[in-house]
Each structure stands twice: as C-alpha cells, then as structure tokens.
Amino acid sequence: SMPRRKRILMLMSDTGGGHRASAQALKAALDELYPDKVDVQIVDVFAELSGPFFRSIPEQYNFLMKHPTLWRVTYAGGQFWPTRQLAQRTYMFMNFNRLKEAFLSFEPDMIVSVHPLCQGPPLGVLNRLGIRDRVTFVTVVTDLGGANPTWFHSGVDRCYVPTQHLWDYAKRYKMKDHQLRQYGLPIRRMFWSDAPDSTLLRRRLGLKLNVPVVLVVGGGAGVGSLHKVAVTVARRIEQEEGPYGAQIVVVCGKNEKLREKLLFEEWPIPVKVTGFVSNMSEYMAAANCIITKAGPGTIAESLVRGLPIVLSGYLPGQEYGNVKFVQENGVGNYGKGAREIADLVCSLLGDPDEMAAMSKRAKDLGRPGASYDIAKNVGQLLFERRQETPLREMEESRTMAYSSAN
Numbered sequence: 291s292m293p294r295r296k297r298i299l300m301l302m303s304d305t306g307g308g309h310r311a312s313a314q315a316l317k318a319a320l321d322e323l324y325p326d327k328v329d330v331q332i333v334d335v336f337a338e339l340s341g342p343f344f345r346s347i348p349e350q351y352n353f354l355m356k357h358p359t360l361w362r363v364t365y366a367g368g369q370f371w372p373t374r375q376l377a378q379r380t381y382m383f384m385n386f387n388r389l390k391e392a393f394l395s396f397e398p399d400m401i402v403s404v405h406p407l408c409q410g411p412p413l414g415v416l417n418r419l420g421i422r423d424r425v426t427f428v429t430v431v432t433d434l435g436g437a438n439p440t441w442f443h444s445g446v447d448r449c450y451v452p453t454q455h456l457w458d459y460a461k462r463y464k465m466k467d468h469q470l471r472q473y474g475l476p477i478r479r480m481f482w483s484d485a486p487d488s489t490l491l492r493r494r495l496g497l498k499l500n501v502p503v504v505l506v507v508g509g510g511a512g513v514g515s516l517h518k519v520a521v522t523v524a525r526r527i528e529q530e531e532g533p534y535g536a537q538i539v540v541v542c543g544k545n546e547k548l549r550e551k552l553l554f555e556e557w558p559i560p561v562k563v564t565g566f567v568s569n570m571s572e573y574m575a576a577a578n579c580i581i582t583k584a585g586p587g588t589i590a591e592s593l594v595r596g597l598p599i600v601l602s603g604y605l606p607g608q609e610y611g612n613v614k615f616v617q618e619n620g621v622g623n624y625g626k627g628a629r630e631i632a633d634l635v636c637s638l639l640g641d642p643d644e645m646a647a648m649s650k651r652a653k654d655l656g657r658p659g660a661s662y663d664i665a666k667n668v669g670q671l672l673f674e675r676r677q678e679t680p681l682r683e684m685e686e687s688r689t690m691a692y693s694s695a696n
C-alpha cells in the first residue's frame with residue numbers, strides 16, 4: 291500500500307512579509323521535489339495558534355514598525371536574557387494547550403520553524419509531551435546579516451543559515467557544526483531560474499527600452515519615506531543626467547496612500563508607480579539598480595537578479611546587520627536620508643563600470659537555489675532516516691544504559 295504522506299508543519303508569523311514568503315518558497319520546493327509524498331501546512335503561530343495578547347503579535351509588529359523608538363525598546367527586551375525568558379515562560383504558560391492540540395491533531399513528522407520566536411516554545415511542548423524524538427525539528431533562519439539569539443536553539447535537529455556570517459553567529463550561540471547547513475535564504479520560485487531578456491521585460495512592463503531603470507521598493511508594507519526619496523532622486527537624475535538619464539519604478543506594496551500621493555506628482559523623468567506587484571522578479575530583472583529598505587527577502591532577491599543596492603533605511607536592531615552585509619560584500623551602500631540616497635544612485639548611474647562590477651558581485655553572492663537545496667536536505671532528514679548522532683555517542687549511551695540496567 292501507499293505509505294502515508296510525511297506531514298510537515300511550518301511555523302511562521304506575519305511579522306514582516308519575509309517569513310511567509312520564505313515559508314511559501316520552501317513549501318513550493320518541497321511540493322515539487324516530493325510530489326504526493328509530503329503534506330506541508332503553514333501556520334501563523336501567533337495569529338492562528340495563540341491566545342489573547344500573543345494572537346495580535348503580527349499587528350503589534352506592524353504598529354511598531356511605524357514607531358522606531360518603541361520598536362527599539364521591544365527589540366532590546368528580546369535581546370536581554372531575563373526579559374526574553376520571562377516572555378517565553380509567559381507564552382508557554384498561556385499557550386501550552388493550544389500548541390499541544392495543534393501538534394496532536396496535525397501529527398507532524400517534522401516541524402520547520404521559519405521564525406525567530408518559534409524555537410523554544412514548540413520544542414518545550416514536544417519535550418513535555420514526551421514526543422520530541424518522534425518529530426524532527428529544523429529551523430530555517432530568514433535573516434541575512436544579523437539575527438536575534440532566539441533563532442538558535444541547541445535542541446534542534448538542523449539549523450539552516452543563509453550566510454557565513456550567520457554561521458559564525460550561530461556557533462557563538464552554541465550551535466554545533468553537525469546541526470548547521472548553509473544554502474542561502476529561501477526565496478520564491480520566480481527567482482529560481484534566469485529571467486527573460488530585459489528588453490522584453492521592459493516592453494512587457496511598459497517601460498522605456500533604452501533608459502536605465504531605478505527600482506524603488508519599501509518592503510511588502512511600502513514603508514519608509516518613499517515619497518521624499520522618489521521625488522529627490524528623480525530631480526537629481528534630471529539635473530545630472532538629463533530628463534532621460536534614468537526612469538524610476540516605485541513599488542508601493544500595500545501602501546495605498548503613498549501610491550495615490552505619487553500618482554499626483556509631476557515628474558521630471560519617466561516614472562511608473564505601482565501598488566503591490568506579484569511579479570517582483572520581472573521588475574528586478576528589468577532594473578539596473580534598486581533602492582530599498584534593508585529587508586532580507588528583498589536583498590536576497592536583488593542579489594539573485596544582480597542588482598546593485600542602495601539601502602534607504604533599516605529596522606533598528608533586526609535589520610542593521612543586513613546593512614553591514616550589503617556594504618561588506620561590495621554590493622551596495624546605505625544612504626542616510628533622501629539626499630544621500632540620490633547621491634549614491636547618481637554616482638552609480640554616472641559610473642557604468644562600477645555599476646557592472648557591483649552587479650557581478652551581487653550575482654555571485656546570490657543563491658537562486660537556496661529553497662531547493664534546503665528542501666532537498668529536509669527531504670533527506672524525512673525520508674532517509676540517516677542517523678545524525680555520531681556513532682561513538684550512540685555507543686556510549688547504549689553502554690551506559692546497559693550498565694545502569696545491571
């Protein structure tokens with residue numbers, strides 16, 4: 291008879307668009323690699339599996355994103371061991387039964403966490419129920435240049451990190467080499483293979499064919515002072531390179547107010563304004579450089595498409611590491627305020643050689659196969675039942691059990 295499909299429960303939360311995007315990318319890769327063999331379910335642990343207070347964490351996060359000072363305090367609380375412990379204990383106290391019911395009714399063979407707050411509590415529940423060794427537990431880290439310590443839990447079977455820097459970071463938090471794998475940040479399927487020719491794409495997207503494209507993105511929520519940035523950059527391009535020195539595409543994401551404001555603007559150069567786009571890979575492939583806040587997803591995607599990156603902002607704490615990551619790898623720069631951003635964009639446009647060199651470094655750093663590689667490795671854990679414990683350790687524990695039995 292057909293063996294039962296393996297069940298994979300993916301734990302994420304909509305604190306920023308990136309976690310859901312990564313979860314969906316992994317699910318797509320698993321479904322493609324193991325058709326009819328896996329059942330992947332994605333749940334928002336806070337919105338769907340938690341009780342009062344914790345249920346609204348995604349909303350609170352979106353609120354905090356707009357209030358940087360409050361965000362800083364909250365983030366610091368998460369870094370600081372006592373407050374972190376307190377939060378985790380409170381969470382467990384209030385939500386133990388909900389997590390337990392979810393695990394017992396879905397009966398996962400594996401839990402995949404793609405969220406920094408989904409290690410300790412779910413592992414604690416598995417342990418307390420005495421079913422930890424029946425359920426493989428892996429973490430997929432979806433930050434790039436820095437990471438909250440809660441990403442790293444020594445009790446996981448595997449932890450996938452996207453960069454060398456995060457590998458080193460994981461080691462500092464007591465993760466072992468045999469737990470770690472590095473394949474890159476999982477990004478959506480549309481980025482897995484090369485994009486069509488950029489002329490074709492520009493035609494399809496209604497852009498000028500022979501005018502460089504500057505893409506402006508503010509994450510899924512369309513945050514940051516994108517209006518000021520777009521206006522300042524457009525003016526500067528017109529001054530320095532002329533009215534056809536470049537064209538701009540502003541992707542406003544879900545920020546409808548911003549979109550309307552930009553549509554009423556009089557532009558000195560060609561500008562296209564859009565709301566949330568579902569074909570980001572095409573816009574990126576049609577572009578010559580990108581202005582974006584330091585979101586890990588957007589950065590990883592830009593690298594795959596070989597785009598030099600001008601960072602326009604970052605979430606304090608969480609995203610600061612991404613700024614360093616971009617600068618240290620020579621794939622872009624950070625501009626503090628609209629003027630500096632305009633300076634950076636114009637110096638790129640005025641120096642095609644440097645632009646090409648940056649683009650090449652980006653492409654080399656990009657990991658289009660990350661989702662696939664992680665899914666393959668996850669599949670090995672699921673299907674090959676490879677014994678990961680070193681033989682010596684197994685032997686030792688067996689001997690110990692033997693001698694204590696006598």
Ligand code: UDP
Pocket residue numbers: 305306307308309311507509510511541542543544565566567568569570584585586587588589591
């Ligand atoms: N994105 C998109 N369409 C849009 C705006 C954003 O598909 O109109 C995607 C973007 O390509 C990226 C994700 O939303 O994959 C944003 O993730 P990121 O980690 O950059 O930032 P977050 O929004 O999670 O803070």
